[in-house]
Amino acid sequence: MNGRTDSVVIVGAGVFGATAALELRNRGYPVTLVDRAPVPHIDASSTDVSKMIRMDYGADVFYHELAEAALDGWEGWNADWPVPLYHPEGFLVLAAGAMQPGGFEYESHRVLRERGYDPQRVDGAYLAEHCPAWNAERYADGYLSPRGGWAESGAVVARLLELCAVAGVTLRTGDGVAGLLEGDACVEGVHLESGERIAATHVVVAAGAWTPVLVPWTAPILRSVAQPILHFGVDRPDEWRAPHFPPFAADISGTGWYGFPALADGRVKLGHHGEGHAVHPDDRGEVFGEHVAYARSFLAESIPALAEAPLVGTRVCLYCDAFDGDLLIDRVPGHEGLVVASGGSGHGFKFAPVIGGIVADALEGYDNRWSLRFRWRDAGPPAREEARFYTSGERT
Numbered sequence: 001m002n003g004r005t006d007s008v009v010i011v012g013a014g015v016f017g018a019t020a021a022l023e024l025r026n027r028g029y030p031v032t033l034v035d036r037a038p039v040p041h042i043d044a045s046s047t048d049v050s051k052m053i054r055m056d057y058g059a060d061v062f063y064h065e066l067a068e069a070a071l072d073g074w075e076g077w078n079a080d081w082p083v084p085l086y087h088p089e090g091f092l093v094l095a096a097g098a099m100q101p102g103g104f105e106y107e108s109h110r111v112l113r114e115r116g117y118d119p120q121r122v123d124g125a126y127l128a129e130h131c132p133a134w135n136a137e138r139y140a141d142g143y144l145s146p147r148g149g150w151a152e153s154g155a156v157v158a159r160l161l162e163l164c165a166v167a168g169v170t171l172r173t174g175d176g177v178a179g180l181l182e183g184d185a186c187v188e189g190v191h192l193e194s195g196e197r198i199a200a201t202h203v204v205v206a207a208g209a210w211t212p213v214l215v216p217w218t219a220p221i222l223r224s225v226a227q228p229i230l231h232f233g234v235d236r237p238d239e240w241r242a243p244h245f246p247p248f249a250a251d252i253s254g255t256g257w258y259g260f261p262a263l264a265d266g267r268v269k270l271g272h273h274g275e276g277h278a279v280h281p282d283d284r285g286e287v288f289g290e291h292v293a294y295a296r297s298f299l300a301e302s303i304p305a306l307a308e309a310p311l312v313g314t315r316v317c318l319y320c321d322a323f324d325g326d327l328l329i330d331r332v333p334g335h336e337g338l339v340v341a342s343g344g345s346g347h348g349f350k351f352a353p354v355i356g357g358i359v360a361d362a363l364e365g366y367d368n369r370w371s372l373r374f375r376w377r378d379a380g381p382p383a384r385e386e387a388r389f390y391t392s393g394e395r396t
């Protein structure tokens with residue numbers, strides 16, 4: 001590791017901040033990683049029991065390739081880490097009718113095949129035989145994506161933070177960043193809520209949904225959006241796991257529903273990617289009863305045996321949505337020394353193994369294969385905010 005004298009402060013120890021800290025430390029920088037509470041922070045988007053890891057992105061080959069690169073990383077982490085935290089159980093993509101050109105399912109399937117994968121085509125007969133929990137009459141078409149699955153996301157962040165500590169990253173928790181230290185020509189560090197100041201040559205803000213609060217210049221590009229998660233309890237978890245019950249997306253661009261196999265404690269997690277509602281990140285609210293009823297109607301129609309399952313947990317998770325759904329990882333124009341690494345937009349976790357490198361390249365001023373899409377960009381006139389923000393149901 002080369003020793004460097006220019007130091008880095010990273011704000012936020014979610015998956016963006018933790019991977020950035022590890023990579024920058026490995027590139028020789030003295031790195032301080034700051035979070036306002038013990039980490040993994042319970043309110044962080046990264047801190048959940050599970051996240052989907054998939055390379056199915058409709059016709060968007062850029063994200064397919066990025067996810068493919070990340071999957072190499074996940075497989076490497078599984079090989080290197082004492083306990084594998086990525087579960088390569090595939091990804092069941094179901095369509096309500098025949099998959100149609102231009103549709104998410106059709107295009108994802110096409111891209112997989114064109115790039116050399118051999119996804120298992122799924123129809124009602126296949127579902128009835130192999131995945132009997134599903135209403136085979138409801139889903140006429142789809143496929144089982146061969147490379148993908150889910151990750152124990154909170155545990156992944158905890159592991160990354162252990163690796164940060166081993167690498168020599170200084171971890172500061174329990175004192176949030178109140179603001180940036182702005183010099184005449186550049187950002188010179190951060191000041192904490194306690195009043196303490198941490199000077200640094202580079203500041204990376206990776207504060208997830210809090211990023212637009214801390215860096216107001218990102219507000220035209222990013223916003224915090226609340227999204228509900230439900231946990232249903234099952235008696236025999238083994239029956240709710242792959243291969244019978246792999247991670248799934250059920251007509252996701254039409255309905256928004258996706259979910260995961262049972263955890264060891266019998267929880268089946270059901271998520272809904274919809275428009276959500278814009279919130280202040282410190283005031284995310286609760287899951288509405290109407291949403292639970294809506295979920296039960298989906299289950300009754302699609303996975304009948306879960307329709308009456310007890311609701312054993314809920315969570316409101318925050319997307320940091322970019323107006324166009326792309327991550328935002330770049331230097332902030334007009335604020336020398338400041339890098340923003342955020343905009344996960346409901347689908348950022350899966351890229352964990354490659355995010356640190358993208359952030360570090362941005363800080364060092366290098367372009368890479370991914371950086372152009374994640375650059376600082378103009379979101380257009382503020383008056384059209386609702387129209388500008390990305391609301392399609394294909395991200396998870």
Ligand SMILES: Cc1cc2nc3c(=O)[nH]c(=O)nc-3n(C[C@H](O)[C@H](O)[C@H](O)COP(=O)(O)OP(=O)(O)OC[C@H]3O[C@@H](n4cnc5c(N)ncnc54)[C@H](O)[C@@H]3O)c2cc1C
Binds near residue numbers: 011229271346
């Ligand atoms: C419901 C839901 C489902 C999702 N599902 C998936 C999925 O299946 N697959 C997938 O790939 N992605 C998914 N995502 C997206 C993914 O979770 C996020 O893109 C990713 O976790 C964002 O990580 P982050 O590090 O940017 O933010 P976070 O994980 O939120 O971390 C931000 C950190 O910054 C800290 N912080 C904030 N303000 C301050 C401050 N002032 N001072 C110090 N620290 C501060 C917070 O405490 C927090 O620890 C989902 C997101 C949600 C909400």
